[in-house]
Amino acid sequence: MTPARWSLGPALAVLAVTGVLAFGLSLSLGAAWVSPARWLGEPGLERELVWVWRAPRVAAAFFVGACLSLAGLLFQGVFRNPLAEPYLLGSAAGAGLGAAIALLLPQLLPPAWSLPVMAFLGAWGASWLVLAVGRIGGAWQSARLLLAGVALAAILSALRGLLLMVFGDESTNLRAIVSWQLGGVQTPAVAEVLGFGPWLLLLGWAAWRLAPGLDALGLGDAAAQSLGHRVPRLVAGAVLLAALATALAVSWGGLIGFVGLIVPHVLRWWLGPLHGPLVPACMVAGGVLMVLVDTVARSSMAPSEIPAGLLTAVIGGPFFLALLLWRQDRS
């Protein structure tokens, strides 16, 4: 029997406190330590360093983490498979391929738009392909969707690898591209940071609207159908929403695995299986986690940076394994 579950209010309060601490730490740590008293205090060089250089990136990290864990939550809900996440299901691979094309062939699109637009087209296109395969024969089969996603992810990753090898020589940005693909939060402009807020709210609201349907889907397609949910539309909506979240995350953070897998799982253990509370909780927790990871990436070997995707796997992997063992013990 699992322990008593928390309700959303106290859980969000705990997450909010953790979040404030994480933001404070992240703003203070970097290529140089700046204490909160300094960045909250008198104007000066250090204050400028934090607010001009660090804060936008911290915001981007939160945004990336929130999008990734929301995408993971949606995919796991739709496919009723604990392994489902953007990286397994082709949408991240599609975003990665699109972004690689944008970075390798910069003359293709206006530079300001190439990366996010191509990442979005890649994630969107891959998700549509998976849905199309799942739809063949009329009946929806989650297992088939999942397999199609895994196969497509393999194909797209291979294409990306091929592109990198063929176009990667002295005359291209190879090192920057490889590093970005291992995960690296980019620094947005202040105006772009302000744009994150509405996006997050919109994504969260849309996901929250799907929550009852995803809960019903957890009981099986037939049960969901009988509860009055239009399963194909529900699945398509959730997958495309997850693709959108993945594309946004990839275009600002590169390819960062594990966040979309770990965060929804941990929160499900903590809050229970209902998607209503899980949507906001996952977004906040994923964002906070990513803020912490990016802080380590920026500051642990400053002035050098570590790709954030390596950190999520190296730190997140063992943490997740330990949690799995711990839960096994308790049950």
Added chain:
Amino acid sequence: MTRREGLGLLLAAGTGMAPAEPVAGPAGTWPRTLVDALQRSVRIAAAPQRIVTVFPSNVEILFALGLADRVVAIGGRVRHPPEALGKPSVGGALGYSPEAVAAYRPDLLVLTPSHQTALGLVEPFTRAGVPVLMLAHPDLPSVLRNISLVGQATGAEAQAKRLGGQMLQQLEAVRARWQGVPPRSVYLETAAAERGAFQTIGRGHYADDALAWAGGRNVFSDLDGSQQVSAEAIAVRDPEVIISLQAVPKPAASIAARPGWQRLRAVREGRVVVLERGHKLIPGPRQFEAVLDYARALHPERFA
């Protein structure tokens, strides 16, 4: 001793192109045994007539030594010199096939240990008795040593000495242009994504040396080799000059437009220069041209 002093010593010795490694037997005789960049002993029986080489830097050295006729095949990534483009390719971006190389019956391979697929050629050919000469280029003096080493391996010592001497003269000429003014601090961006993943170089990279010869002081010379740095690390070091290497150079304004960068000293003072990456990251004879381009970016008033 700094590397630059070391390079100067190499020149001052008059035998600037003196063998960097011991040569067995009197000069001009075969067989000869050389020690290559991996400290491997390489025995060459007679003046090589069928040379296979991969990587732009190695091809450029061989062609600059006037050995074009003796090069039978090259790696597929080479874009310079123009006459090299007609040579058959033994592979490239996707790897180098030992079988394709063997088909040219080479009597010398010249490689650089920077690519796993190229390393895959070392074992089979060494076992088959074909000498494999490995070149490395951690700094500018080693580029000159490579020229000397290839000269010894091919019997082109005289050309190597001439080429090396000429390169040093050109480097000294560039230095003479800016000497008298203090070096300027500089951030050299070797690659970047739009808003991050800023790649630069530190000590142990020939470009760090090249900057020093051009009158620059690399703000990241405390790092080793190729490194990624954060935007705020660049802001903290606030270089006087920013040099960005790009495949297809965009206007310098694109750098100033990066979030926050308009506050950097180099941007405020208009000292941002975007250069075509081209040969600047190829550690061959054209490094002199890279140094000249860096010097123009660092001390434009001296090159007016």
